[in-house]
Amino acid sequence: MMPMEFTAPTLDYLLLLPFLIVLGAACLGILLEAFLPRRVRFVAQAGLSILGLLAGLVALIWRWGSAGRGGADPTAGSASGAVSGDAYWSAQDGASATLMIDGPVQVLWAILFGCALIAVVFYAERHSHGGATAFTPMAAAIPGSNREAQAAQAGLIHSEVFPLTLFSLSGMALLVAANDLLVMFVAVEILSLPLYVMSGLARHRRLASQEAALKYFLLGAAASAILLFGVALLFGYAGGFGYEKLAFALSFRTGGESLLLAGMGLVAVGLLFKIGAVPFQSWVPDVYQGAPTPVTAFMSVCTKVAAVGALLRLFYVGLGGLRWTWQPILAGIAILTIVVGAIVAINQSDVKRVLAYSSIAHAGFVLVPLVGALTIQSGLPAGQIGSVVAVEFYLVAYGLATIGCFTIISLVRAQGREVTKLSAWAGLGRRNPVIGVTMVIFLLSLAGIPLTAGFIGKFLAFAAAWRGGYQWLALVAILGSVIAVYIYVRVIQVMFFQTPADDEDRAEVVQPGMPALIVLALCLIGTLGLFFVPGPLLDVFQAAGSFLIPSGS
Amino acid sequence: MTELYAVLAVILFTIGLVGFLVRRNALVIFMCVELMLNAANLLFVAFSDHYGILDGQMAAFFVMVVAAAEVVIGLSIIVMIFRSRRSTSVDNETVLKG
Numbered sequence: 001m002m003p004m005e006f007t008a009p010t011l012d013y014l015l016l017l018p019f020l021i022v023l024g025a026a027c028l029g030i031l032l033e034a035f036l037p038r039r040v041r042f043v044a045q046a047g048l049s050i051l052g053l054l055a056g057l058v059a060l061i062w063r064w065g066s067a068g069r070g071g072a073d074p075t076a077g078s079a080s081g082a083v084s085g086d087a088y089w090s091a092q093d094g095a096s097a098t099l100m101i102d103g104p105v106q107v108l109w110a111i112l113f114g115c116a117l118i119a120v121v122f123y124a125e126r127h128s129h130g131g132a133t134a135f136t137p138m139a140a141a142i143p144g145s146n147r148e149a150q151a152a153q154a155g156l157i158h159s160e161v162f163p164l165t166l167f168s169l170s171g172m173a174l175l176v177a178a179n180d181l182l183v184m185f186v187a188v189e190i191l192s193l194p195l196y197v198m199s200g201l202a203r204h205r206r207l208a209s210q211e212a213a214l215k216y217f218l219l220g221a222a223a224s225a226i227l228l229f230g231v232a233l234l235f236g237y238a239g240g241f242g243y244e245k246l247a248f249a250l251s252f253r254t255g256g257e258s259l260l261l262a263g264m265g266l267v268a269v270g271l272l273f274k275i276g277a278v279p280f281q282s283w284v285p286d287v288y289q290g291a292p293t294p295v296t297a298f299m300s301v302c303t304k305v306a307a308v309g310a311l312l313r314l315f316y317v318g319l320g321g322l323r324w325t326w327q328p329i330l331a332g333i334a335i336l337t338i339v340v341g342a343i344v345a346i347n348q349s350d351v352k353r354v355l356a357y358s359s360i361a362h363a364g365f366v367l368v369p370l371v372g373a374l375t376i377q378s379g380l381p382a383g384q385i386g387s388v389v390a391v392e393f394y395l396v397a398y399g400l401a402t403i404g405c406f407t408i409i410s411l412v413r414a415q416g417r418e419v420t421k422l423s424a425w426a427g428l429g430r431r432n433p434v435i436g437v438t439m440v441i442f443l444l445s446l447a448g449i450p451l452t453a454g455f456i457g458k459f460l461a462f463a464a465a466w467r468g469g470y471q472w473l474a475l476v477a478i479l480g481s482v483i484a485v486y487i488y489v490r491v492i493q494v495m496f497f498q499t500p501a502d503d504e505d506r507a508e509v510v511q512p513g514m515p516a517l518i519v520l521a522l523c524l525i526g527t528l529g530l531f532f533v534p535g536p537l538l539d540v541f542q543a544a545g546s547f548l549i550p551s552g553s
Numbered sequence: 554m555t556e557l558y559a560v561l562a563v564i565l566f567t568i569g570l571v572g573f574l575v576r577r578n579a580l581v582i583f584m585c586v587e588l589m590l591n592a593a594n595l596l597f598v599a600f601s602d603h604y605g606i607l608d609g610q611m612a613a614f615f616v617m618v619v620a621a622a623e624v625v626i627g628l629s630i631i632v633m634i635f636r637s638r639r640s641t642s643v644d645n646e647t648v649l650k651g
């Protein structure tokens with residue numbers, strides 16, 4: 001047997017820097033947890049996470065500015081939107097790249113880090129919870145036991161949630177950059193494992209929270225096993241893990257279609273599970289309801305951004321040659337997701353569940369431009385907004401409004417606990433006009449009503465599908481968004497036009513602390529600002545270009 | 554030869570999937586998931602042999618590490634549930650519904 005030769009991979013560490021900073025901050029967080037005294041731990045952890053994310057963003061912007069310099073930089077060609085095959089291959093030293101940091105990845109990283117930063121600030125909110133965080137003081141104690149009561153009395157605070165979030169976030173960053181099926185699988189796992197734990201950390205209603213963790217874990221583990229089997233089948237088809245290998249095999253291999261189709265289907269199932277598309281949505285309402293509200297805010301936004309990014313790259317780069325096969329299937333899933341999400345939400349009596357179903361509906365909406373597949377490869381004229389930019393903008397609008405909504409949910413309390421029963425929210429908006437109107441703006445943004453970012457997001461998304469040749473899908477999606485408006489109008493109607501049935505059932509808005517105020521302000525400015533001046537952000541996304549695809553495949 | 558291994562892997566995967574869907578004990582469900590992961594491992598190694606490359610065998614190691622990490626998380630969640638409810642049956646998990 002021939003001795004195997006090991007060639008060290010060439011990594012552009014400067015391009016990877018944002019990812020490495022976040023991962024490093026997570027590792028440092030573990031050390032802080034072990035060595036710092038309990039008193040200062042929470043502040044130190046929150047500060048470290050926020051600083052780490054800020055540093056990540058700064059590194060990202062720094063590399064952004066200098067992208068396009070030198071041939072060894074894979075983003076060099078993406079600024080102009082076109083990449084020659086030669087430049088691409090030489091940039092990768094002839095080997096296929098397992099990680100690809102091109103324009104869309106940098107944009108998705110910016111969205112991920114930004115949303116995670118807002119979510120982490122939300123984690124630090126203590127004032128409105130009477131000095132306690134939203135997380136259980138001692139996760140190992142049995143709910144309702146003496147130890148739990150003692151821990152709560154001693155004022156113990158869980159701060160492991162910060163490094164866990166950063167680990168999960170680094171998995172997400174890896175996932176959107178994965179240009180290789182195996183890396184994608186590992187990234188999905190890095191993303192998910194901390195989330196399983198984090199959903200079980202709620203301070204109140206701990207049994208529900210533990211149940212959410214178990215459900216999420218079992219279904220998530222099965223979904224990743226299905227994804228892995230799909231990866232194995234695609235490996236068998238292509239003879240390698242890289243997306244280039246896959247695209248190459250698609251063009252040149254004859255036979256083995258069953259491997260290809262089964263593999264594609266199973267991998268898609270795994271990723272669609274992560275974004276919560278129907279029929280893989282059953283975990284979403286339970287987990288969103290049971291998890292601590294800040295964690296729900298983090299995972300409802302960032303997981304979706306990451307998984308949608310992975311779907312984009314897999315289907316556009318790896319399986320781009322198979323577009324005529326996957327477009328109709330994904331179109332069907334998109335419609336099913338929108339309709340099921342919108343209709344089931346109407347029937348819910350819990351605000352968190354309403355938002356969970358709304359997030360399912362949004363998973364459908366974000367698939368609409370993805371199906372349109374309007375990219376440079378499919379004939380998008382230069383300078384126009386295609387599917388990738390539409391998806392990115394949609395995710396930003398969705399993320400800001402969703403985090404805002406969950407922040408307000410965490411402020412609506414009775415006897416020191418969150419009240420998420422919709423009936424208890426009656427008249428809330430009239431008693432607290434400021435919070436009420438803020439919530440209305442977030443809800444209208446989710447509904448896609450003008451004067452909010454959600455409208456621009458939906459407009460771009462449907463336009464991309466329309467021009468990509470999926471006019472019928474765009475029309476159905478518009479109808480679906482009309483149905484979905486009803487979800488949000490119902491919450492607004494309860495908040496402003498209903499009087500509470502009895503006084504015991506009434507929830508009140510507590511005075512938010514500084515972190516919650518910052519989160520609300522950022523989300524509000526973003527949601528309104530992106531309607532009135534979407535141009536600069538769209539220009540940035542547009543200039544970042546589209547996915548690098550080697551010519552010749 | 555590769556076909557036989559592939560068929561075996563598909564059979565193992567199906568057993569795991571069916572077990573995941575019909576069993577009610579969280580631990581057994583979890584074992585079924587592990588079976589699915591191992592079916593994928595078998596497929597990796599078989600295809601790796603078929604193409605004469607080592608990528609698939611390397612993948613099997615990745616999967617083992619990931620599976621080990623998953624066991625750590627999974628067992629701790631299941632133990633936590635068992636301690637608070639004295640049962641690991643997924644039919645008893647009914648706080649959350651709507």
